[in-house]
Amino acid sequence: MNTLFEKLWDSHVIEQLDEESYLLAVDRIYLHDLCGTFAFQMMKENKKDIFRRENVYATPDHTLPSRKDQRKDACEISRLIMPKFREGCKRYGITLFDTGDSHQGIVHIIGPETGLSLPGMTIVCGDSHTCTHGAVGALAMGVGTSEVYHALATTCVIAKKPKTLKIEIKGRRKEDISAMDIILFIISQVGIDFGVGYAVEYTGEVVRHMNIDERCTLCNLTIELGAEYGMVSPDKTTLEYLRTREYAPSGDNWDAMKEYCGQIATTSESIFDREITFDISGISRQISWGVDPSQTVAVDGRVPEIVKGSSIAEKQSYEKAYAYMDLRAGQAMSEISVDYVFIGSCSNGRITYLKQIAELVRGKKVAEGVTAWIVPGSAQVKKTAEQMGIAEIFTKAGFSWGEPSCSLCVGSNGEMIPPGKRCVSTTNRNFIGRQGRGARTHLAAPYTAALAALNGRIV
Amino acid sequence: MERFEVLKSQAVPWLMANVDTDCITPMKRLLLDMDNIAYYSFEPYRFVNGDGDKGALNMDFPLNMERNKDAKIMITGENFGCGSSRETAPEAIRKCGIRCLIGSSFGGIFTKNCYQQGILPVKLPESIVVKIAEEAETGGIFEVDLPKETVKTPSGETYQFEIDKARKQALLEGMNDVERTMQYKEKIVQYIEQDMQKRKWLYAKTGIDENKGGAKC
Numbered sequence: 114m115n116t117l118f119e120k121l122w123d124s125h126v127i128e129q130l131d132e133e134s135y136l137l138a139v140d141r142i143y144l145h146d147l148c149g150t151f152a153f154q155m156m157k158e159n160k161k162d163i164f165r166r167e168n169v170y171a172t173p174d175h176t177l178p179s180r181k182d183q184r185k186d187a188c189e190i191s192r193l194i195m196p197k198f199r200e201g202c203k204r205y206g207i208t209l210f211d212t213g214d215s216h217q218g219i220v221h222i223i224g225p226e227t228g229l230s231l232p233g234m235t236i237v238c239g240d241s242h243t244c245t246h247g248a249v250g251a252l253a254m255g256v257g258t259s260e261v262y263h264a265l266a267t268t269c270v271i272a273k274k275p276k277t278l279k280i281e282i283k284g285r286r287k288e289d290i291s292a293m294d295i296i297l298f299i300i301s302q303v304g305i306d307f308g309v310g311y312a313v314e315y316t317g318e319v320v321r322h323m324n325i326d327e328r329c330t331l332c333n334l335t336i337e338l339g340a341e342y343g344m345v346s347p348d349k350t351t352l353e354y355l356r357t358r359e360y361a362p363s364g365d366n367w368d369a370m371k372e373y374c375g376q377i378a379t380t381s382e383s384i385f386d387r388e389i390t391f392d393i394s395g396i397s398r399q400i401s402w403g404v405d406p407s408q409t410v411a412v413d414g415r416v417p418e419i420v421k422g423s424s425i426a427e428k429q430s431y432e433k434a435y436a437y438m439d440l441r442a443g444q445a446m447s448e449i450s451v452d453y454v455f456i457g458s459c460s461n462g463r464i465t466y467l468k469q470i471a472e473l474v475r476g477k478k479v480a481e482g483v484t485a486w487i488v489p490g491s492a493q494v495k496k497t498a499e500q501m502g503i504a505e506i507f508t509k510a511g512f513s514w515g516e517p518s519c520s521l522c523v524g525s526n527g528e529m530i531p532p533g534k535r536c537v538s539t540t541n542r543n544f545i546g547r548q549g550r551g552a553r554t555h556l557a558a559p560y561t562a563a564l565a566a567l568n569g570r571i572v
Numbered sequence: 573m574e575r576f577e578v579l580k581s582q583a584v585p586w587l588m589a590n591v592d593t594d595c596i597t598p599m600k601r602l603l604l605d606m607d608n609i610a611y612y613s614f615e616p617y618r619f620v621n622g623d624g625d626k627g628a629l630n631m632d633f634p635l636n637m638e639r640n641k642d643a644k645i646m647i648t649g650e651n652f653g654c655g656s657s658r659e660t661a662p663e664a665i666r667k668c669g670i671r672c673l674i675g676s677s678f679g680g681i682f683t684k685n686c687y688q689q690g691i692l693p694v695k696l697p698e699s700i701v702v703k704i705a706e707e708a709e710t711g712g713i714f715e716v717d718l719p720k721e722t723v724k725t726p727s728g729e730t731y732q733f734e735i736d737k738a739r740k741q742a743l744l745e746g747m748n749d750v751e752r753t754m755q756y757k758e759k760i761v762q763y764i765e766q767d768m769q770k771r772k773w774l775y776a777k778t779g780i781d782e783n784k785g786g787a788k789c
Contacts, residue, residue, distance in 0.1 A: 551622070
């Protein structure tokens with residue numbers, strides 16, 4: 114029996130190009146301000162038009178500052194990109210959720226949230242975290258600019274068929290353990306190239322009990338395992354989540370989609386090329402110490418030492434990490450003090466997490482000397498948090514509350530961590546310079562990030 | 573896209589593992605300095621203290637070395653090009669004059685982007701990569717033969733590599749993916765027509781499309 118991934122792949126094949134490469138039909142294309150603007154440029158240079166404009170949606174996220182006063186294109190990059198992005202959307206007749214629109218947000222948040230990302234869809238976006246949309250049972254892939262251009266011009270993508278990898282997550286999850294802790298733990302166990310050449314499907318009791326926000330977090334960080342696809346088979350939770358979404362089908366169409374979900378889901382008879390199981394009973398909250406997401410330990414752990422018998426490459430990457438992060442082997446994580454905290458991004462800027470940390474933050478204060486930002490992932494998340502009174506809890510505690518944007522995750526909107534400063538961040542990449550030149554990033558779940566903000570150190 | 577057949581050149585060895593695309597083209601540079609992207613590529617490694625604004629070159633970084641000035645081949649560490657999907661990474665590498673990368677593994681999206689930029693990523697076993705990187709230090713001429721799918725080292729050792737047929741063809745012809753795909757236009761249209769029957773809900777207009785939800789440009 115085929116897996117979810119294989120069923121979706123096979124049903125979208127237009128042509129097999131060679132032993133491994135296929136031409137696949139694309140059901141949905143998302144454009145953000147960076148990939149969109151660059152792809153429009155290629156469309157113009159090559160004098161092409163869009164094959165099916167009705168399956169393309171655009172929203173700005175990467176170059177938008179999250180600071181309200183800087184929102185109106187005050188940052189240099191935004192001033193450069195946004196007019197071209199808007200002009201392109203207009204020229205090609207693409208639906209744009211612009212700033213101020215109730216649907217605007219980080220593209221990987223708004224896809225599932227609006228119901229534009231549906232089970233069984235093939236989805237393409239010029240961003241490696243497109244795998245996020247796999248959380249609703251879609252086959253979603255991150256691609257480069259040329260491929261976005263290709264998808265726009267042909268409504269197809271050329272892709273190499275990966276092998277399938279089942280990651281089963283089982284065990285008893287401690288209350289303070291978030292999806293982010295689980296996926297960081299997995300990456301720390303297997304490394305950042307474990308998934309290269311595979312499409313990952315997450316299964317097991319822990320995943321079944323996760324809501325869609327949490328499944329989005331798992332799928333989001335799949336690319337940090339080296340795999341280009343992360344997904345979860347659609348189930349009751351998926352359907353319940355989508356039922357009320359604005360763009361989700363209704364009436365007979367809803368029933369037809371529901372039936373289809375049953376057909377595409379992986380079953381106990383589906384065969385994967387590779388399987389691995391993680392028991393997460395007893396794991397503690399996780400935090401990265403180094404410069405790639407696999408360099409992660411428990412918050413109550415220590416900066417690891419180079420073990421005897423390590424390869425030259427391993428040694429080299431540890432030494433690079435110690436130096437850049439200004440840490441020494443054996444140092445307790447809880448000794449590390451923090452200058453900045455960032456809660457947001459396509460990994461964790463969702464309402465589930467804001468609700469969770471609101472309880473922790475209520476009535477407390479951000480520690481002196483810590484700059485703490487919470488940036489909701491979408492206009493919808495922002496509105497909900499404000500209506501629920503959560504935003505007020507955060508601002509009263511001394512967090513600054515922003516407008517939907519990629520903000521401090523990516524260094525493309527003027528918002529950056531200053532050189533040498535240390536930030537606990539709920540994002541997905543702690544690469545050298547990712548949050549700004551010389552910035553030191555510790556990846557963690559929103560709960561851990563909030564604790565760091567309140568205590569001024571890793572807790 | 574420039575065609576790729578047989579490439580004869582020195583090779584730059586740099587076996588740093590897990591070099592991510594944020595390092596190859598930092599976001600700030602690809603947004604504000606795209607005209608000089610080759611100069612700023614690998615900024616954290618290329619410049620003293622990783623600071624391209626001060627401009628002091630780190631002369632230990634292989635691409636900065638005088639003897640590697642004209643090299644068209646780079647020998648890379650494992651999982652080279654992991655991370656972000658930015659296509660500017662292989663674009664910058666191409667603008668550094670590199671047309672071929674030889675390594676034990678590459679990031680998945682990066683690999684696809686290399687082909688779009690006319691760069692050939694050659695995968696060889698790690699032990700061989702280490703060996704030929706040592707040989708590259710001597711500055712001899714390597715020969716990468718795409719039709720034969722071989723890498724010949726200066727000492728005459730020859731290694732076979734594998735490449736997808738479609739990718740190979742595209743590199744050999746310097747062919748554009750969009751033109752190639754449009755050969756299947758009829759099939760694409762046919763697929764959509766059939767799918768519209770099979771998965772009606774994907775094509776159904778929701779009330780939202782008519783009334784709210786985004787500026788109809």
